[in-house]
Amino acid sequence: MAEVPQEQINSQHGGKPHFFNQTPVSGSSGPQERDAKAPLPKGVVLDKDGKPCRTCTSMSSWRALTKQARAEPAASSTSSSTSTASTVPLAAPATPSSSSIPADCPPDVEELGRSTWTLLHSMAATYPEKADTKQQEDMGGFLKLFAKLYPCWVCADDFQSWMAHPSGRNKPKLGGRSEFGWWMCEAHNEVNRKLGKKEFDCRFWEERWRTGWKDGRCD
Numbered sequence: 001m002a003e004v005p006q007e008q009i010n011s012q013h014g015g016k017p018h019f020f021n022q023t024p025v026s027g028s029s030g031p032q033e034r035d036a037k038a039p040l041p042k043g044v045v046l047d048k049d050g051k052p053c054r055t056c057t058s059m060s061s062w063r064a065l066t067k068q069a070r071a072e073p074a075a076s077s078t079s080s081s082t083s084t085a086s087t088v089p090l091a092a093p094a095t096p097s098s099s100s101i102p103a104d105c106p107p108d109v110e111e112l113g114r115s116t117w118t119l120l121h122s123m124a125a126t127y128p129e130k131a132d133t134k135q136q137e138d139m140g141g142f143l144k145l146f147a148k149l150y151p152c153w154v155c156a157d158d159f160q161s162w163m164a165h166p167s168g169r170n171k172p173k174l175g176g177r178s179e180f181g182w183w184m185c186e187a188h189n190e191v192n193r194k195l196g197k198k199e200f201d202c203r204f205w206e207e208r209w210r211t212g213w214k215d216g217r218c219d
């Protein structure tokens, strides 16, 4: 559902050669080390080193890539066998349609995103009602570094660009909890829109992330 959309990648990074479905990467034993004669499955994003970027890719696309990587040796071998079972080097392949990740596996772009939004909104929820200069500087510095270091680099690039809009309209609003929480909600909605997800009504950001819902279900 929420793989990094091709149009997003094409529009934002179309001139760069280092990712998405076209750049050949070397090796052949797994997604990170594949010999990409075949086009990469839809939604797979490459890292800046040309290897598949797990934290930029949804689990379903990653699994399609894993499946392809396992199948490739069979396709290029001289064996006439049509069975893939004998050429799959690891345990049973995952169901391609499943997007759930076992709890002890590395995160995909969605799992990473969910966890990160939890952190970011929680930071807003615990931000001082009125922040002093130092607190504002600290949070500003954090957001700047965060946007640089976020492990999904295509997400990070977009987030940085959004924050640095030439009009200045997307600069973090750090005067106090209320405006910072609202700003974070808008930042999140920007990503929601890009991914075709429903926007969140920012009037409720505090119920969602700080106080719990008024119906008491979080108490």
Ligand SMILES: Cc1cc2nc3c(=O)[nH]c(=O)nc-3n(C[C@H](O)[C@H](O)[C@H](O)COP(=O)(O)OP(=O)(O)OC[C@H]3O[C@@H](n4cnc5c(N)ncnc54)[C@H](O)[C@@H]3O)c2cc1C
Residues within 6 Å of the ligand: 002, 003, 004, 005, 109, 110, 111, 112, 113, 114, 115, 116, 117, 121, 150, 154, 155, 156, 158, 159, 184, 185, 186, 187, 188, 189, 191, 192, 195, 197, 199, 200, 205, 208
């Ligand atoms: C900075 C950043 C940039 C990202 N960029 C990309 C990208 O370019 N491409 C990509 O594929 N993924 C990106 N992601 C991941 C993406 O935003 C989602 O986290 C991921 O797709 C999982 O989505 P989800 O539907 O589970 O809910 P999430 O979007 O992760 O939201 C988690 C929960 O937050 C609440 N929520 C939703 N919207 C808001 C809001 N506006 N304000 C407050 N609360 C809200 C809802 O209760 C929701 O269940 C990015 C994540 C981050 C943190």
